[in-house]
Ligand SMILES: [Zn+2]
């Protein structure tokens with residue numbers, strides 16, 4: 072018995088180290104070995120993905136939903152670890168606690184979902200109230216563990232998650248207020264902004280363009296975002312500097328749009344373009360030499376500098392990045408640095424970003440030069456006033472590159488042929 076226990080502790084502590092060194096496969100193996108000891112049958116059924124049998128265990132056999140195995144893992148933890156989305160959904164509906172269990176190394180369901188790489192399960196657990204700030208015995212949050220093993224989309228989901236209550240609480244009137252800070256009918260649209268994984272000012276401008284109610288009440292919305300930023304940083308239980316900085320940047324962008332709106336309201340001459348379009352175009356306006364959006368760069372850098380909590384590590388990291396990148400156009404843009412700070416750095420990028428709003432996985436190419444990508448026609452149309460100055464030159468460059476690529480492929484084929492002969 073003593074011996075048995077010694078082995079178990081050994082494998083598990085090895086497992087914890089393995090996760091840190093990216094070796095999840097071994098960790099999984101050691102966990103699999105352990106679960107094969109005499110555990111409650113429900114854990115095996117979860118592993119097999121047998122939802123009907125799991126349901127029967129809970130509904131008919133009366134097995135407690137918070138049953139723990141010998142490592143303190145609950146059924147929900149097992150289902151999260153095995154990526155069993157349907158079982159996770161069922162267990163949550165039955166009232167399983169997303170923060171439950173007593174894992175011997177303090178892993179939570181969210182840690183397991185992040186390690187397993189399931190964005191869907193991460194989202195479900197967060198919506199059910201999983202606390203992203205819980206740390207395991209090596210002091211790492213679920214997002215940190217997911218980042219370790221390269222599950223960047225889980226990191227992004229965890230870091231950007233905002234509970235609905237965090238927005239809806241401003242729609243209720245406080246004791247000394249004559250009206251709530253946020254009109255009820257705006258809550259949904261504000262939630263859309265704060266949940267956007269892309270804080271590029273052009274993308275935010277486009278969201279606002281589609282939501283005229285937000286523009287009408289832009290001052291209120293900007294104020295609420297500022298309050299939300301403050302609350303995240305001052306939360307004693309869970310300082311979330313990512314969300315604090317994100318809400319601050321959103322507030323700063325809205326403030327910028329608000330200024331444009333005020334100028335527009337004072338103008339008496341005929342208004343050919345709506346002010347929001349004018350503001351977005353300002354964000355895309357590039358310098359003559361290469362079209363680099365210098366105004367946007369300065370605007371965003373200034374926005375970060377105005378973050379009221381300079382002690383934040385994330386703030387310091389961004390400011391350092393900016394100071395290393397003095398020559399505009401070298402390295403990443405401020406919008407890219409900011410998005411990376413919120414969503415995590417991507418290890419390997421196998422997609423194109425929209426030349427207009429920075430959205431990932433842009434698939435529409437400029438039909439002439441085939442060198443720049445856009446989300447859709449809306450983004451392309453907005454960018455054309457800039458791109459038209461460079462399209463022809465980019466086309467020549469792109470054709471040269473394509474010809475070179477073709478020649479290389481031909482050479483490779485020929486050398487392979489001669490080798491075979
Ligand atoms: Zn776009």
Ligand SMILES: [Zn+2]
Nearest residue numbers: 437439440462
């Ligand atoms: Zn083009």
